[in-house]
Each structure stands twice: as structure tokens, then as C-alpha cells.
Amino acid sequence: MQPLRLGSRGAAVAEVRSILTGIGMLRGEAAVDASVPVGSARWNRSEPIFDEHLDLVVRTFQQQRGLLVDGVVGPATYQALRDASYRLGTRTLSYQVAAPMTGDDAATLQLRLQDLGFYRDLVDGYFGRATHEALVSYQGEYGLSADGICGPATLRSLQFLGTRVTGGSPHALTERELVRRSGPRLAGKRIVLDPGLGGTEPGLTVPNPHADNESLTQADIAWDITTRLEGRMAATGMETILTRGRRNSPTVAERAHIANAFGADLMISIQASSSSSPNPNGVATFHFGNSHGSTSMIGSILSGFIQREIVARTALRDCRSHARTWDILRLTRMPVAQVDVGYLSNATDLTLLTNPHTRDIVAEAILVAVKRLYLLDKDDQPTGSYTFSRLLAEEQA
Template sequence: MHPAGETLRRMDAGRRVRALREALLSAGISMSYLAPDSVNNPDLFDDHVDAAVRSFQQSRGLIVDGVAGPDTLRALAEAQFRFGDRVLALVEGQQPIRGDDVAELQRHLSHLGFYYGHIDGEFNVRTRYAVAELQNNLGIPGTGVCDQDTIRAMARVNRAITPSQAFALRDYERLDRSTAALRGRLIALSTGSSELASPHAVDRLTSRPLTEAMVAADIGQRVERILREFGAGVVSRASAFAGVDGGGERVPSLSLDLHCDWLDQQAASGIAAFYWGLPGTGEARSPIGHRAAILLMKELAARTGMDSLGVHGRTWDTLKLSGIPSVGLDLGYLSNRGDAERLADPVFRQTVADSIVIGIQRLYLLEEEDQPTGTLALDDVFRFNPAEVPEERRVAGL
């Protein structure tokens, strides 16, 4: 594969286009006139390559634009390997191996009950430990390296295993055992940065142009202010991964990414939530992220009155944070007059922020403590956030 940073698009030509054709075929995209030996000029990025790139992007939950940019090329590189094609190991001082073969290994380990992390396709420390534990249970050396001997041993026992989402069950069990309080948790928060101004409205308070950067930052600040009032810590995702805990935890309990949408078709309107999952089937790769997205969408739709565009699984890198449930929220279309006029109102933006905080709080409530959508008030949230949390309900790191 060519370097992930080199973009290819329609009418480009060269040996890299030929390599792109071969990579698409290797990734399982079988379309007419894609194979280099089926066309007169295999080095040309023609309509057939464009269609194949779009098909691949659609299958991976990427933006479907027909351009082989960094995200598409990275996904293509990961799709080149099938389980068993290579030895999988974590080598100190080197970047972890990524690929579809690693994701398949993680699924096998999950089915067997040895792996309960996210199916992220990265051979990280958690994956290595799971492989070593499996090897020890199979009576072979626990090296943590997935080689042919390990694959053969795994195949012998895996035939009798019915696929299940062991990682999902364990995640939910861990969630249910945690404290209901927001106090002491760490929430990672990021906001969109587009400066494209809505033609329909300006901020009612300051008369500033209504942009994603302005709206998302304002709502993010309101969310942060409320969370801190309840004793939670809030950091940017960059700070969280740089080791700045800001609230007693090194790993955030949840990551939120706030955005506004834009479409040339001005009729498009409404709010949507995204979690790490497969676009076609909706299979959740992050069960807690999925649950959080559902609760946040329910509260936002009930309290704001905006059209609900649903909850969707996506494979975006922003949702694939290792070990951290992540939710992306599109809070309306600035290209739509109705959405823009609502988001221009600071009072409405406060309602959005309140809805987000209440959705987060509901994520951590036990079943008997939860309330119907739209009925929990911020004053009620104080009940779940005492100054001290009983020790028997505290689970570290969640």
C-alpha cells in the first residue's frame, strides 16, 4: 500500500492507482473493470475505481466521497490481512499491529471468554494478555504471541463455542456495579471547530455569527459547568490521553464529541447520536457507548423537541478510543433555518446542555433508580451525587 497520507482521487494516474486497485480487490471489493488486467489503463483512477472506493467506504462506515484519503487508505491497509496470514505480537518500542485479522482474533477471544475489551483491531496490551491467558488454558506456552500453533489450538476448542458478546456482558456488569454518582468521574469533552456561518441566524446574545465552533463550544462549556457542580472532572480528550486527570481518574468514564451539521439541502434538520459500531448491522463494538448514545438521544429529543435522526453505529476514529465509551452528538443543522434559530438562543442551548448531563447521569443509574425519559430534573441529580459515595458501590476506574 502507498503511504496513508497521499490522497488519490478520480482522474489521478500512476502506479499508486494500480496499487489501490489491488488493495480494493484484496479487501473483498469485487467489481467490474477493477482488476488491473481487465482494463486498458490500470494506472488511471477512473469511474470504476471511484465506484469501488465508494463501496469500500460504505462498508466501513467512512464518509462516502470516492476519495482515497488518509482514513480510507488506513482502513484499506487494515483490510489486507486475514486471520492467520501473519504472526500477531506486541513488540516493545514499535507501534501495535492493526488490521482485520487482529479484530477477528479479538472476536474469537471474546467468544471464548478471554477478552472483554473493544473489538478495535489493535493488538494492544489487553489483547496480548488475553492471548497469553488462552494459551495457558490450552496447555501451550503463554507467550502472548498469536502464531499458527495458537490458531490451531484455538480452532479445536472454538468449534464448540456459540458466538456471544462476552465483552458486552462484562461491560454491562461492570457498569451496573458502579456508583450512580457523577462525582469523582472524569468526562472527556471535545467540540467541533467549523467556522462556516449559518445564513439564517446569529447568536441572540452577542450577535456573533452562528458557527459550529461557537455553538458547540458554548454548549460544551455549559455541560462542563454543570458536571463540575456535581463533582465530576472534565478534560479535553487530548489532555486525558496526555495523563492530565483533572478529577481523580486517569481514564475518562465517557468521551463526548459535540458537533453541528451542515448540508447543502436546507431541508435537512434534526439531531443524531453515534457510537462505535457497525453501520450495516448496528452491532455495538462499545456496548456502554451504545447505551450512552441511546440515553442521550432520548433526553435530547424529549427536552428540545428537535427531530430525532436516531442512534447510529459508526467506525470513525473519534469513537474508537481504546477502553473508553464514546458518543458523537450532532446537535442540529446550521444550514436549516429552524435548527439554526433554535441554536441561536442561549436558553435553548442551556436546555441542550441540561439534557446531555441528565443523559450522562441516567447512564450510571441502577435499573430501580432510573426515571422515565424527560422526567429527571437537574435538582434530582443532586440526590445521586452525595459528597461521599458508599464504599460498597464504588468501582475504581469506571
């Protein structure tokens, strides 16, 4: 579907209104049946308009769901709306390899299984292998047919059972224990580095003030910082893999698949941003977290460390660390931190990011943040004071 925004009209706008009504964010529309495709006879009604009130509600929905708040119903927001329209029991849930099922019903199922002690991964509304295995385990223990299909019998059994464990996220405890067991040394850690954009998606192009007749793009900035970070990580004995080459741009799903296949301990995605306005500026970091209360604890800690280290070492504005549900954070099976290092569309950030010295500092800040993560409670160095040379000396001692 084409992106919908203020002023749009048509059947797709009617569907957006109906979904938002069904989840209690709008009044006066008939609730949508999530199984009805856009464009069917169900939507052949007088064309509604995407007005200012709908724009505000869409922005509120995007904020609640950890999406980019722009008021535009693009692919990510539309998928989130469809996911929100599903309630547990409105359809049969099962593991489908080719086209995995997603939705709030899957998230509710994950929460129920987590409370009963069967599910230990992120509550992300993604019915993947981990959810399937947890459901099979639950069904087998409860005396149901262990087929991994959440149908009427399984739903009734879930309604009759209370929780076995409360007071904490099993996934968060598992993440922290894995970090603790791996020890403070960086040598041997497996890290996926994800430079944003690339290939046919270079992003904004700007002049390079440090080289005559040359230009830089968002993809170039992300690539340069990534390779500087990769070199430092290699010096410490870490194993790294990049999600893309110098000239290609895999999809987000492909990047996540690379990370999952590598069996990484962490993933760090590095982006350079741009905006149609010259005003946005500063560095921000992101980790997985959603409206169901599920958060990657290690992703959150790492994002916070990276944010503080970069802000302490550069003149980039502090835009803080945030929880988001973006696919690069949701589809990966390890903690992920995404770093948006600044805006090439802003004059101040442009001056900083086109300077190779700043990019070098950012790469060092990210590595130090990773080291702080693995030090856990033994980290006693003030923010911004831990140098690469000292870190390297400690690693080689």
C-alpha cells in the same frame, strides 16, 4: 496520499481497486498484497480511473465499515481498506508500542481469543496491550511459548480448538457490570468531555444574531455546550476533564490518550457539523460498533438516551443513533458517545444552535441521559421530563 474521488487516476486508484477485489467487492482486478507500498513498481501500470462504479463500491464499503459515506478515499477510508486486506495468517501479529498493528487479521484473532474466554475487550482490530495480554495468557495455558506473537504455531493451535463460551459478548457484560456496581449516584463519576475542533480548526464561521459584530464557529458551539455541561456535572459532584482548552485542537489520538490516562468512566464528544449543502440538518449520536459484530453496549445505550432527550426537548430533527468505527470511538478504553448537535450550514439548525437557550437545553439533556444510564432498570421518568433541578435535588438528598 491525496484523497481519491470520482475522476481520480493513478497507482493509488489501482491499489483501491485491487483491495476491493481481494475482499470480494469488485471483480476483474488482481488482489493486492497488503505489504506492497503505494507507488512501488508493483503499481506502475496503465492508469485506472475512479469511475462511477468504483464510487458506488467505495460508498458501500464505507457503509459496511461504519465510516462517513462520501465516496472519498481519504485517510480513514484508506486505512480501513488496508485493514480489510489482511487475513489471519498472512503476517505475524505482535504488540508494537510505537506503531500498533491494525487489521481484520487482528480482529479475527480477538474473536478467537474471545470465544476461548481469554479476550474481554472490544473486537476492534487494534493489536494493543489488551490483545497482547490475552494472547500471552492463551499461549501459556496451551503450552506454547508465551511471547505474545501470533505466528504459525499459535495459528495452528487456534485452528484445533473449539469455543469455550458462546451466546454473548464478555465486553458487553463487563461494561454493564461496571455501570451497575458504580451505583445510580453521579457523585464521583469520572467523565471526559471532548469539545470538537478548536484552535486552528474552528470550522464554519457564522454571524452571531445574539451579539452585534460577533461571530460563532463550530468549535465555539461545541465549546459552549461542553462548558455548560461541565458546570452542571460539577454541581452534582462528578469529576470532569476536557480534552482541549479554549484555543487549542489536539489530534484524535491525543484526545483518546487524555481520556485513557484519566481513567474515565465515560467519554462524551460534542460536535457541531457543517456541510457544503444547506440541506443536511438535525442531531445524531454515535457509538462504537463495527462489521465484526462488536459493539460498545453502554456506548450504544448512552447514545440512545442522549438522542432521545435532545429530540424531546428541542426542535432539532431526529437523525437517530448509529454505530461507527471512528478513531475517537475506537481508541478510547471506556464507553464513548459522540453527539453531533446540528448543522451550522442549515438555516433551521443555525437559528437553534446560535440561541444560547438551545445550547443550555442540550447540555441539560446530555446530563439527564447520563443519569438515566446509571439508573439502569430503575429509570421510570418519561423522556424529556426529567429536569436538572430535580436531578440535583435527588443527588443532594
